[in-house]
Amino acid sequence: MKALLIVAHGSRREASNEEVRRLCKQVQEKAAETLGMVRPGFLELAEPSIPAGIQACIEEGAQQVTVLPYFLSAGRHVSEDIPAEVNRARAQNPHVNIILAPYLGAAPEIIDLLIKSGG
């Protein structure tokens, strides 16, 4: 079984964290067949943390967990903090395939989305 963990920064504003949780449900409703379970994870300020989110996927039966940073720019969080959390989870779960996907902002489609949103 596969899992996708969408990792956001986390906010003091709970409505913002709920938005991420709702997004995960929408993605799962639309693509459960290809992605498996879709769950949220937060770098800080909200639960579950990245390790807890990965662990929850594994406990639900995932043998492969893709961690997708829901970030637009490759700042310190994307380049250092999230990879460090992923490596910790890998060390704790050597039998699980934990994949770190490129952050969302790296997708070439972002250009066209900006053109559409800014026009």
Next chain:
Amino acid sequence: MKALLIVAHGSRREASNEEVRRLCKQVQEKAAETLGMVRPGFLELAEPSIPAGIQACIEEGAQQVTVLPYFLSAGRHVSEDIPAEVNRARAQNPHVNIILAPYLGAAPEIIDLLIKSGG
């Protein structure tokens, strides 16, 4: 003349700020006819600030400036800080039409982009 100001958070990691500046150039290259000039602005940690970015567009001749928050979640920055900066710029430039567009994460296309990136 129109302008689009793409507003990112700003990072201590200068490569991340450069990524936003490069993105603006790519968007302008692809859509200058419809969007006009495309410039970066940063909420903190990088230059130009949002008011300075808006001012630069006006000095280059823009009569309409669309401010597009390059953010995925509606946290405090999107819901409070950026609107406050935009309102300050409006007060200083009553003759310019300053539009605050929805933040990028509000675009419905984000769902499909997540499905593609996480698959």
